[in-house]
Amino acid sequence: MNKKVDLLKGHIFTSLTELALPIMVTALVQMAYNLTDMAWIGIAGASSVAAVGAGGMYVWLSQGVVALAKMGGQVKVAHALGGGRKEEAAQYASGALQLGILFSVLYGALCIFGAKPLIGFFGLSNKGIVEDAQIYLKITCGLIVFSYMNVILTGILTAMGDSRTPLKANVVGLVLNMVLDPLLIFGAGPVKGFGVAGAAAATVFAQAVVTLVFIIAIRKDKLVFDKVRLIQRVPRDYMSSMIRIGFPASVQNLIYTSISMILTRFVAEFGDTAVAVLRVGGQIESISWMTADGFAAAINSFVGQNYGAKQYGRVKKGYFTAVAVMFFWGLFCTFLLIVFPKQIFGLFIHEANVIPMGVRYLVILGVSQMFMCVELTTVGALSGLGKTLLSSVISIVFTTARIPLAMFLGSTFLGLDGIWWAFSISSIIKGILFFLCFIVVSRKIGKHQEKKIL
Template sequence: MNKKVDLLKGHIFTSLTELAFPIMISALIQMAYNLTDMAWIGIAGAPAVAAVGAGGMYVWLSQGVVALAKMGGQVKVAHALGGDRKEEAAVYASGALQLGLLFSVLFGALCVFGAKPLIGFFGLSDRLIMENARAYLRITCGLIVFSFMNVILTGILTAMGDSRTPLKANTIGMVLNMILDPFLIFGAGPVKGFGVSGAAAATVIAQAVVTLVFLNAVRKDRLVFDKVRLIKKVPADYMKSMIRIGFPASVQNLIYTSISMIITRFVAEFGDTAVAVLRVGGQIESISWMTADGFAGAINSFVGQNYGAKQYTRVKKGYFTAAAVMFFWGLFCTFLLIAFPKQIFGLFIHEADVIPMGVRYLVILGVSQMFMCVELTTVGALSGLGKTLLSSVISIVFTSARIPLAMFLGSTALGLDGIWWAFSISSILKGILFFLCFIIVSRRLDGYQEKFFL
């Protein structure tokens, strides 16, 4: 069976869902991957969760760094393949992988040698929590190369219409992580567990295996990867083109994570336990945003290839189909978070005094899930057109608004709940604005002018 989906012909819903379904399953697997970590760490108690939450913020930040290579490579590979330029696609793939390797070395070194001030930023009060957070940071980010390679390879394969290989690789990684987590965190028999450091080690080992699975798969490819040359210099104009596409998306992700880190510091003022609630709540909420982000990867490749082939009507229909699917998925997630918050949160945090805080988090964030899903889907579509700057400007402006909004609402009688409402309100506004933005952009596609696309 052919792993690659033809995105240029056939029924739009069928083509889109055939590509998107494995990506969504991969996203759910990644979610299970993260929740498995959280479930085992939760058994160790809220302080351990807080340590993973602080150290994990820099893992999240790293995704903004690799987004430049991933987004630039995915979009340009899709454009090249849409125009039947396979050699060009391979050059872009080579450049994306080279950038990813460089960024992983630089980011890893920063986290290993700068762990103390990086964790100190959050203002945590417990010495053991800070030590565990630094250990988690050094392990997960010091070996971030595997995560970076997996992200970039996923992007390139998705641009090629192959979403099944990432699904297979991530499934293997999740199963391995589930096996390693309890053993490395708590130990077994005479083997002593490593606690938070064990959770970090389990994650890195699983990611390394995922990378090996990817490499084994792509060495058999005869469309793009057989022409990829990692040690060959990529022409400057190719690199500039990828950076032009990927830089806004990277800045957007970095700023978004930085804003979340600043707000995490606000949250820490309500106690270290509040940081644990933020960490667990965010992981639970990932049931919607990780799935939507996965679907956004599919619509990115769909739009990118059809834009490259100048099939603009198909671009529009593909987007509206994807937006509708994700809106209803968001509604389903809203129902889960509002109807069963205590049951869901109680799976990960077991202290009775912490659970009510987590319940309020899930209910408040549950209000905005469908809007967040539409936002992420639209970002994927606009990025497929190469219009990453517009997406970044909108996202940065409205996500930045969370800081003053959180400061204001957090100082009212709402307290910590005010910070959660700042998250939810901004997501609702972004979802509406992004949808309206694509409608405006789509009306001008048929009369496309190069200068219009930022």
């Protein structure tokens, strides 16, 4: 492919943004993908949104599982390519894809056969919402293999310096999803609408097409994928190395999502409508965190390749460039959520009694957006250095703190708003700590071996 960005040479800001911009656009495409689902489901009513919200929590949880293969593969492929070891990079890519397929089968089986107790965890009171949530869970997570392949292939391509192919693939998925959503949710002509099940089917079908686009694209690659074989024995030490790097990130994601699920149960005590507010508000908030997560993937690959090439000064300058860009993006998102909350939330939920709850969610969470962007960007940089355990410890400790904080604030006069404040306060603390943490870590790497920054 001729779409790769050389991360080891040239002006740092130019190299970084050239890689990051397609990733950020991909993240925005993914956000539009999710918001399209939510907009159509919102027309069906708050009960349908609550069902998708409950079932969708396990889709989110599934990303913690695949994070092991994605992070381990992306970091080790970047290190190998930075050191000029293409065969080694292909071995890591093969191992990551093998792990992804295994995890998708196991997770899919768990969600299909355990749908009833999994949805029962949330304590939803409406029987129709519970049934719809179970259907959504079985379809989206039962066929999670396509999502897993897309996540892993995106990570590997990003490590190679190619962020354009994932963008193109996801745009295809978005367009297809936008067409299928109204058709399968509400029906048209002879086509019967399937409601929540239709939304799930549209998502899975679009993801399958994205996987097909990826396969077509990587068949032309002569750097890594021409040497990748799904059916081959990957050396045990390669697998161990990927698991060692990917496991902390996976645990971090799983715990983070599990905490969110516990908090969702707290939210459900304020009524099923509150769950719908959480679901929609979280999707709207993704305008900041999905973009930051995309930029984090870019800085991960940038740091990984330059760390592998022992260009430590370039590593540091790349991080500070990235974190500055993301801080200002967070400020922009804060402005949107605080100044236009009613207009934004009203696009997805139309019941007049629900909108004020959504407005308060957006305003409260808006306070912390710039700190959350700093947190995610720094996690990407530290992971590129292989410091996934350090990132996980900080995230787990302070994300877990949301539970007692939400319990305390939720029991005060703040009520439901107290839970939203628990989210916001913890994000502010984590953003500050992660920034300070990178400063400390960066002082220790390559202290006497820095190369001239190009």
